[in-house]
Amino acid sequence: MxxxxxxxxxxxxxxxxxxxxxxxxxxxxxxxxxxxxxxxxxxxxxxxxxxxxxxxxxxxxxxxxxxxxxxxxxxxxxxxxxxxxxxxxxxxxxxxxxxxxxxxxxxxxxxIVMNPIDLNLEPAILGKISGQETFRCEVEHKFGVSCVGSGSVVCKVTLDRGGYVPGESIGVSASVSNRSRLTIKSTKAALTETIAYLSRGKVVQMEKRELAVLTRGKIRPGEKDEWDNEQLYIMPLPPTNLRGCHLIRINYDVFFIIEPSGLQKEVKLQLPIVMATYPLRNSDDENGNKAGTHYPSTLPIFRPWLEDKSQD
Missing domain, CATH: 2.60.40.640 (Immunoglobulin-like)
Structure with missing residues (x-):
């Protein structure tokens, strides 16, 4: 300095x-x-x-x-x-x-101090490695109780990779097959930020907030719905986990949520992602920046909801 x-x-x-x-x-x-x-x-x-x-x-x-x-x-x-x-x-x-x-x-x-997280130096989070989809989640959930079953729903969710920078969009692909006798009211993909505050090694407070949401409508019994690379936009955000700080943890996840009709509990799939400061270089851009990404010159720290007294 x-x-x-x-x-x-x-x-x-x-x-x-x-x-x-x-x-x-x-x-x-x-x-x-x-x-x-x-x-x-x-x-x-x-x-x-x-x-x-x-x-x-x-x-x-x-x-x-x-x-x-x-x-x-x-x-x-x-x-x-x-x-x-x-x-x-x-x-x-x-x-x-x-x-x-x-x-x-x-x-x-x-x-302002910015400790950069470069996606190009973190190959484990980049997505498809050796032909394997590393950011995929799959679940088969059965509705009803054991003696009175209502069938099941099978859901597969995939992200295009596991690390992003603000200004990019997360590509969400999913397949939801309703094999039950219930109607699924909606499906939703949500980018979520979780902040944990610690004191003496213990979590003393949590903040959790949905930052971007995509929603689809009903899936009737026997029907299937396909998500094909739907885009969740990423606003300016602090990087993942404040590396070097032992009092505050920041994590980001994409949740895929299935909401059934009736009194059944929602089905939720969680896919953790990394929020970085330097974007992934690729052959499409000589400078290594995807169109629309925010190459960091300052760290976005303004968080408008801090002044919103209606939120917890």
């Missing part, structure tokens, strides 16, 4: 300028019993003096704007910046301008 700290002096001043870089992860939760849970871990804690030498007495600056360049090498493996409802990962610089008369002027500036 490089930059400069600037200050405006409107008169001659005796001062020292101190610089502090902080990176931290914080979890702050209020339990149903109104107990407060707080945990914190530090990633950076670096201090330096940009102006003034200790023990040499006050120094004089002329009126005007003064800049003090600095350079700091960030440690490898820092977790990405993240803002959540019950916790965050933040990085910021603090400066303190101290005068001999005891007056202190303070300022603070946030900066």
């Amino acid at each position: 490089t930059g400069k700290s600037s200050l405006f002096v409107n008169q001659y001043s005796d001062l020292g300028l101190h610089f502090h870089v902080i990176g931290e992860g914080v979890v702050r939760v209020r339990t149903p019993r109104q107990e407060r849970v707080y945990d914190k871990e530090n990633y950076i804690d670096f201090r330096m003096r940009l102006f003034g030498e200790p023990g040499q007495g006050p120094q004089v600056l002329s009126p005007g704007i003064h800049s003090f360049p600095f350079k700091l090498g960030l440690p490898l493996g820092l977790p990405s910046t993240f803002l959540g409802k019950h916790g965050w990962v933040q990085y910021y610089c603090k400066t303190a301008l101290r005068e001999p008369n005891g007056l202190t002027h303070k300022n603070q500036q946030v900066f």
Whole structure:
């Protein structure tokens, strides 16, 4: 990280300028019993003096704007910046301008850290490997109780691969065969984000949210429905799992949900995916970016629903 700290002096001043870089992860939760849970871990804690030498007495600056360049090498493996409802990962610089008369002027500036996840370096999540579909889920579910069976539904779901970046779409293919005597009211594919907040190694709060949904209609007894590479669009999102952070876990899944009529419970298939920051390179694009993908220049951390008081 490089930059400069600037200050405006409107008169001659005796001062020292101190610089502090902080990176931290914080979890702050209020339990149903109104107990407060707080945990914190530090990633950076670096201090330096940009102006003034200790023990040499006050120094004089002329009126005007003064800049003090600095350079700091960030440690490898820092977790990405993240803002959540019950916790965050933040990085910021603090400066303190101290005068001999005891007056202190303070300022603070946030900066963003992005720990990249490159799909090209994670071959196990790319999808079809050696001709095998690695992101496929299949289930045969029987309705009714053992003595009064209502038949079964057979469902097969496949994703085009297991890792994506914001701006891409997830290709969902499915085959739903209704071999029961019940009507299936609907089928749904949903991209879901799950955030777990931890304190002392235990999960103290969870957030779960549907980010994108595709829905199809009825499947009558004896009928079959086919999904052919239906597209779930991915909005700007933080990457999977905040690597390097032990207080916050972020996971993404595609759920395929079958809702039967009557009092039968829904059938749910779960396919975990990885949300990365650098897209998969392919022969269709010389630069390695699929059309429409968001190559990261900054990390999307704004999450509009944080201000929605109607949500839990």
